[in-house]
Amino acid sequence: DAGVIQSPRHEVTEMGQEVTLRCKPISGHNSLFWYRQTMMRGLELLIYFNNNVPIDDSGMPEDRFSAKMPNASFSTLKIQPSEPRDSAVYFCASSLGSGSHQPQHFGDGTRLSIL
Amino acid sequence: EDKVVQSPLSLVVHEGDTVTLNCSYEVTNFRSLLWYKQEKKAPTFLFMLTSSGIEKKSGRLSSILDKKELSSILNITATQTGDSAIYLCAVGGGSNYKLTFGKGTLLTVNP
Numbered sequence: 017d018a019g020v021i022q023s024p025r026h027e028v029t030e031m032g033q034e035v036t037l038r039c040k041p042i043s044g045h046n047s048l049f050w051y052r053q054t055m056m057r058g059l060e061l062l063i064y065f066n067n068n069v070p071i072d073d074s075g076m077p078e079d080r081f082s083a084k085m086p087n088a089s090f091s092t093l094k095i096q097p098s099e100p101r102d103s104a105v106y107f108c109a110s111s112l113g114s115g116s117h118q119p120q121h122f123g124d125g126t127r128l129s130i131l
Numbered sequence: 132e133d134k135v136v137q138s139p140l141s142l143v144v145h146e147g148d149t150v151t152l153n154c155s156y157e158v159t160n161f162r163s164l165l166w167y168k169q170e171k172k173a174p175t176f177l178f179m180l181t182s183s184g185i186e187k188k189s190g191r192l193s194s195i196l197d198k199k200e201l202s203s204i205l206n207i208t209a210t211q212t213g214d215s216a217i218y219l220c221a222v223g224g225g226s227n228y229k230l231t232f233g234k235g236t237l238l239t240v241n242p
Contacts, residue, residue: 020173047228059174059219059232072226107173114228117163117181122173 018042020123022108028129034096037126040089041110049120050083050093051107059107065091066114098130133158135222137233145241148210152236155202158224164196164203165230167219174219177205210240 021040029035041048050062063073065085073083080099085091095102105127109120134157144150154164163181167174178187180196180203187194191210196203207214217235224231 058234059221061229064228066228071228117179117223119165119176119179120230121176122167124172 020108020110020121022106022123022126024126025124026127026129028131029098030131031099032097033130034094035098035102035128035130037093037106037108037128039091039093039108039123041091041108042121043089045110045112045121046088047111047114047118047120048085048091049109049111050091051109051122053105053107053125062093062106100130103128103130133222133224133229133231135220135231135233137218137220137236139236140234141237141239143239143241144210146211148240149206149208150210150238152205152207152218152220152238153202154205154220154222154233155200156220156222156224156231157201158222158231160224161198161201162223162227165221165223166194166203166205167221169217169219169235170215177218207238210238212240212242214238215240 023038048065051059053059062075063083064071068085083093105125107125109122111118111120138153165179166177178194183198191208194205219235220233221230
């Protein structure tokens with residue numbers, strides 16, 4: 017079975033540019049999570065979707081970050097304009113059901129570098 | 132605010148050694164504790180624990196939860212170089228869906 021698929025794997029861009037990260041969750045999973053991982057802060061939840069609806073975006077750092085899930089098989093995380101402090105690894109994860117009693121399965125991440 | 136603390140932060144052992152990794156937590160309305168292994172890419176799921184005192188086992192890895200002590204341990208016996216990774220502990224509590232992750236333990240197994 018295909019796991020969570022993220023693209024691109026790496027992104028290097030200059031500050032001020034728009035960045036779009038993409039995620040395809042595991043088929044049949046109805047919960048989708050975007051995380052950011054840094055050495056300083058570890059893994060932080062940015063936003064959670066359930067059945068394509070954003071339920072909790074309290075982790076989104078600021079208005080420069082936005083996320084969408086137009087259908088059950090696709091989500092995007094956009095940063096506009098990007099800043100050097102946004103450099104991190106961004107993970108998408110999906111799970112079956114909405115509870116924290118269901119394991120989340122992670123994609124391989126997008127390593128983002130903002131110069 | 133929910134909090135998950137892992138120890139040690141890093142550990143270096145030789146192949147064949149047994150290691151114990153620790154995870155302690157402070158969360159409201161505890162639901163579950165999960166262990167993940169992260170090599171170079173995605174964290175991969177190892178175990179989910181919800182009941183105190185029941186050991187989960189998979190090959191050389193095992194884990195147990197102590198709700199009284201608000202902690203869990205992950206044991207790896209007869210370590211191999213392929214066990215080298217960051218081991219992440221995550222706790223579900225409070226809101227129904229949210230996992231709070233610890234910073235991880237970096238395990239290095241030398242041949």
